[in-house]
Amino acid sequence: MSILVYIESNENAIKKSSFELLSYAKELSKKLSLEVIALVINCSNISTLQEFGPDKILSINQTKLNLFNAQNYAELISNVSKSTGAKNIIISDSVNCKYLASLLSVKINAAFISNVVSIPSSISPFILKRSTFSNKAFCDIKINSDIKILSISKNSFGVNKNKSEPIIENIENDFIESGIVFESVELSSGSVSIEDADIVVSAGRGMKGPENWNIIEDLAKTLNAATACSKPVSDLGWRPHSEHVGQTGKPVSTNLYIAIGISGAIQHLAGVSSSKVKVVINTDPEAPFFKVADYGIVGDAFDVVPKLNEKLKVFQAENN
Amino acid sequence: MYLGIFMKILVCISCVPETTSKINFTNNNTEFDSSQVQYVINPNDEFGLTRAVWFKENDGAEIDVISVGLENTDQILRKALAIGADRGYRINQEPTDSYQVAKLLSNHISKHNYDLVIAGRESIDYNGGMVAGIIAEILHFNYVTNCVDLKINENKAKIKREIEGGIETLSCKLPLIIGAQKGLVEESDLKIPNMRGIMQARSKPFEIIEDNTVETKTNTISFSKPDNHKEIKLLSPDNLDELIDLLHNEAKVI
Ligand SMILES: Cc1cc2nc3c(=O)[nH]c(=O)nc-3n(C[C@H](O)[C@H](O)[C@H](O)COP(=O)(O)OP(=O)(O)OC[C@H]3O[C@@H](n4cnc5c(N)ncnc54)[C@H](O)[C@@H]3O)c2cc1C
Numbered sequence: 298m299s300i301l302v303y304i305e306s307n308e309n310a311i312k313k314s315s316f317e318l319l320s321y322a323k324e325l326s327k328k329l330s331l332e333v334i335a336l337v338i339n340c341s342n343i344s345t346l347q348e349f350g351p352d353k354i355l356s357i358n359q360t361k362l363n364l365f366n367a368q369n370y371a372e373l374i375s376n377v378s379k380s381t382g383a384k385n386i387i388i389s390d391s392v393n394c395k396y397l398a399s400l401l402s403v404k405i406n407a408a409f410i411s412n413v414v415s416i417p418s419s420i421s422p423f424i425l426k427r428s429t430f431s432n433k434a435f436c437d438i439k440i441n442s443d444i445k446i447l448s449i450s451k452n453s454f455g456v457n458k459n460k461s462e463p464i465i466e467n468i469e470n471d472f473i474e475s476g477i478v479f480e481s482v483e484l485s486s487g488s489v490s491i492e493d494a495d496i497v498v499s500a501g502r503g504m505k506g507p508e509n510w511n512i513i514e515d516l517a518k519t520l521n522a523a524t525a526c527s528k529p530v531s532d533l534g535w536r537p538h539s540e541h542v543g544q545t546g547k548p549v550s551t552n553l554y555i556a557i558g559i560s561g562a563i564q565h566l567a568g569v570s571s572s573k574v575k576v577v578i579n580t581d582p583e584a585p586f587f588k589v590a591d592y593g594i595v596g597d598a599f600d601v602v603p604k605l606n607e608k609l610k611v612f613q614a615e616n617n
Numbered sequence: 618m619y620l621g622i623f624m625k626i627l628v629c630i631s632c633v634p635e636t637t638s639k640i641n642f643t644n645n646n647t648e649f650d651s652s653q654v655q656y657v658i659n660p661n662d663e664f665g666l667t668r669a670v671w672f673k674e675n676d677g678a679e680i681d682v683i684s685v686g687l688e689n690t691d692q693i694l695r696k697a698l699a700i701g702a703d704r705g706y707r708i709n710q711e712p713t714d715s716y717q718v719a720k721l722l723s724n725h726i727s728k729h730n731y732d733l734v735i736a737g738r739e740s741i742d743y744n745g746g747m748v749a750g751i752i753a754e755i756l757h758f759n760y761v762t763n764c765v766d767l768k769i770n771e772n773k774a775k776i777k778r779e780i781e782g783g784i785e786t787l788s789c790k791l792p793l794i795i796g797a798q799k800g801l802v803e804e805s806d807l808k809i810p811n812m813r814g815i816m817q818a819r820s821k822p823f824e825i826i827e828d829n830t831v832e833t834k835t836n837t838i839s840f841s842k843p844d845n846h847k848e849i850k851l852l853s854p855d856n857l858d859e860l861i862d863l864l865h866n867e868a869k870v871i
């Protein structure tokens with residue numbers, strides 16, 4: 298019996314979120330006395346996983362798994378879960394993981410719990426905390442099924458180093474391929490994606506128009522951050538829909554969220570509030586965002602943002 | 618038109634608190650406090666419903682809407698009928714768990730020949746993001762979520778799906794279940810029911826289904842709210858060095 302961690306990758310490189318998943322699994326393994334198995338698909342740099350304590354790494358290299366396909370991946374993880382007797386399957390909260398998890402849950406007769414934010418407070422019965430109502434609340438949930446799939450909210454547990462010397466096994470797997478055929482992909486060019494970013498620079502209607510976004514992009518570039526926006530900004534066509542964050546857009550759970558010219562409406566905050574540190578820059582000291590932020594500047598974005606960018610560049614030059 | 622006959626579409630609708638609702642709990646934090654809360658069609662489901670109405674208007678399609686819920690859900694289904702759906706169903710059980718909801722919806726779907734089932738990417742109250750996938754796997758439907766564009770020709774669907782850092786295009790055969798989100802239609806495409814629609818909705822077929830299947834895998838025990846936030850540190854726009862210092866040394870995020 299085991300805890301199986303699905304290690305997600307992006308263009309054959311292991312995603313950083315995997316380290317948090319392994320840290321979570323390691324903590325869980327202490328409570329359950331089960332070994333931690335990491336499942337890696339088509340990745341080269343698997344040795345980095347050793348820092349986070351897996352007992353075993355199962356590595357699969359198959360060309361037909363090169364492209365993510367939820368059905369195929371669910372089928373594969375189902376096969377591996379069965380052969381390793383996995384009782385707990387730990388995955389990230391990415392769109393792809395949630396997509397495959399609902400399919401997987403039926404295949405292995407498991408309960409799927411998304412948005413998990415804690416280690417179980419009790420093992421028997423198995424109870425843990427997840428976020429709900431679009432981050433406006435949490436609930437304690439009791440899981441009745443023997444097999445459980447847990448998707449862990451990004452940055453909710455943290456990364457703990459825990460070196461191990463895992464057994465590494467290369468495995469092959471055969472499955473019936475899904476009826477969903479990949480046709481093409483359009484990648485947004487060059488930018489950091491909101492899902493992967495450690496820092497997100499987000500701006501709202503206070504920016505007045507799309508022509509002013511250069512100062513936002515410059516700041517994001519300095520910080521190696523993703524750019525995001527409020528809903529009206531994407532509705533007005535100032536920025537692409539993929540940048541819309543909040544309750545009805547993308548959720549953001551990053552280390553640092555910088556909100557510029559965003560009032561902080563309840564629907565916006567719902568989607569971004571689980572970010573660790575929030576900075577707000579707004580001319581209006583009464584803007585609701587000031588009530589939930591960690592650091593705030595009452596000031597004009599057109600003045601503050603370029604200055605902040607210049608100072609950050611100096612800071613980075615001195616600290617490198 | 619699809620194969621010369623009407624395409625049959627089912628839209629799954631979750632009834633959720635309106636987005637500005639205060640989220641409070643009662644009964645020793647074991648129940649959601651629904652007093653003074655207004656309920657609406659889950660926003661992701663509304664995008665899906667609007668897309669379905671376009672299929673009806675442009676390609677000929679018949680739209681059923683369904684919700685698992687108690688009597689208070691009826692108003693939401695009536696609204697969906699006023700927007701353009703043809704027939705409403707309510708499965709009369711209180712939804713407590715995604716698996717239970719998916720199982721009940723599957724029982725209904727398996728008795729009808731739907732070509733397309735539309736659900737939302739996720740509900741804004743439970744945020745499970747799983748009902749549609751569970752149905753797909755139970756019924757062996759193709760399934761694509763985070764769907765931002767859907768075209769159907771004969772019995773083949775072409776779907777655009779939002780992924781991290783881009784958009785991918787997929788294709789598959791019907792029957793298909795999708796998870797809808799903004800982009801499938803735009804905010805400005807959403808329809809507010811007009812008087813005629815509301816009148817017509819009154820005479821559209823509406824059925825209450827009694828299905829006592831209960832298969833849950835989880836129970837919600839209690840709710841809590843995030844801790845009250847600590848005081849914000851306000852900094853002067855003339856002192857950005859201090860902000861950088863705090864982000865570096867105190868918050869340790871840069
Ligand atoms: C069903 C529903 C779902 C929704 N979902 C979302 C969602 O997912 N995400 C979302 O973001 N919104 C969502 N909204 C919209 C939300 O209610 C707000 O309308 C929106 O977040 C406001 O965007 P904003 O802060 O950019 O604009 P505004 O509210 O107009 O705020 C602009 C801010 O900029 C400040 N400002 C102006 N000039 C400057 C300057 N020079 N420098 C600095 N600051 C300046 C102003 O003081 C103000 O606070 C939703 C609404 C509904 C009804």
Ligand SMILES: Nc1ncnc2c1ncn2[C@@H]1O[C@H](COP(=O)(O)O)[C@@H](O)[C@H]1O
Pocket residue numbers: 629630631632659661662683684685686712715718735736737738739740741743744745746747748749
């Ligand atoms: N009680 C319900 N009745 C009908 N459909 C539902 C119900 N709950 C969820 N759904 C559908 O499943 C989608 C995903 O919900 P969830 O898995 O709860 O995030 C929703 O957007 C709805 O389309």
